[in-house]
Amino acid sequence: MLYDRIGRTTLLVRVNSISYEVLVPSGIAARLRHSSERHNPLTLYTIDYIDGGVGGGHLEPRLVGFLDPLDREFFEVFTTVPGVGFMKALKCLVRPLNEIALAIERGDVAFLKELPFIGQKMAERIVTDLRGKMAKFALARAEEPLSVEPTASDSELRAEAVQVLEQLEYSHAEAERTAADIFARHKNLKSIEEFLQKVFERAHPKTE
DSSP: OEEEEEOSSEEEEEETTEEEEEEOOHHHHHHHHHOSSOOOSOOOEEEEEEESOGGGSOOEEEEEEESSHHHHHHHHHHTTSTTOOHHHHHHHOOSOHHHHHHHHHHTOHHHHTTSTTOOHHHHHHHHHHHTTSOHHHHTSOOOSOSSOOSOOOHHHHHHHHHHHHHHTTOOHHHHHHHHHHHHHHOTTOOSHHHHHHHHHHHHSOOOO
16 A cells, blocks of 8 residues: 555555555654655555444544554554553553563563553553463564654654645645744644644634
């Protein structure tokens, strides 16, 4: 598959003439964004799931993608623990998977509860449910975490902003100029949604 845009936790990919938004761990997105070489086509090992509660009335099919099949397998096993949903797992795996797996096998609750969104009770539940199932992953030669702490730099946000504008059929030069102007005027933008709101307001100013 080919990818067109890299968000902080998403890839927009094309398979033939169809485009899909694929959720990816933020560490994978960061490595692709900072790679000196764009690897297209790209092989993603995906999991499909339905997001939303059965009684909530809004169910949405989603894809989660990984660059390594072992990462996908670990993610599938990790998310079998009740309370560890896909979105939480995408945010909390900020240590290499072999370190997390080793902590589970050793019953190291103190290590696990330091992961984002994992408290004492959840850490204990993870150990109870997964201890004895992690040896394969503990032996992996993982060096980089699947996820990174949610502190995107200003330069990363600007790069994503330019990509989004190009998806909206801005020329590259126009997208660069627009992003530079918006970020110069608004110093505290934290998300693409906030950036796009400012672009909209500039294009459609309020009239008295």
